[in-house]
Amino acid sequence: MTLFGKRPPALEVQALRNLEATQRAISLAASGTDLTVENILDVHAVLMRDEPELAGRIRDSQNWIGGGALNGPLAARHVAPPTTRCVQRRIFPA
Numbered sequence: 298m299t300l301f302g303k304r305p306p307a308l309e310v311q312a313l314r315n316l317e318a319t320q321r322a323i324s325l326a327a328s329g330t331d332l333t334v335e336n337i338l339d340v341h342a343v344l345m346r347d348e349p350e351l352a353g354r355i356r357d358s359q360n361w362i363g364g365g366a367l368n369g370p371l372a373a374r375h376v377a378p379p380t381t382r383c384v385q386r387r388i389f390p391a
Contacts, residue, residue, distance in 0.1 A: 310347065314343065314344050314345075314346060314347070315344060317343050317344075318340050318341070318343040318344035321339065321340050321343050322340045325339075325340070334355075338353045338354065338355070339353065341353050341354075355380075356377075356380055357380055358380060359376075359377070359379060359380065360377050361373035361374075361375060361376045361377065362374050362375040363375070
């Protein structure tokens with residue numbers, strides 16, 4: 298991704314990816330397409346394009362937001378559900 302012929306700083310790239318993923322999600326919603334795991338993973342692939350090992354995939358390890366690597370989830374602002382719960386339920390309840 299370039300902006301005015303140069304690669305923007307990482308924070309700006311994240312903001313642009315977020316905007317692009319949001320636009321993709323809005324387009325999917327406006328099209329009347331069913332919300333499926335595949336559609337969510339498609340939006341996720343756009344958002345995480347610069348991290349191909351993560352982009353468009355259901356995670357297979359625990360994650361959290363905040364708290365840092367040393368404190369782990371104990372000091373986190375948000376701890377996501379365990380991966381077994383997400384994959385087992387395919388994100389949506391039956």
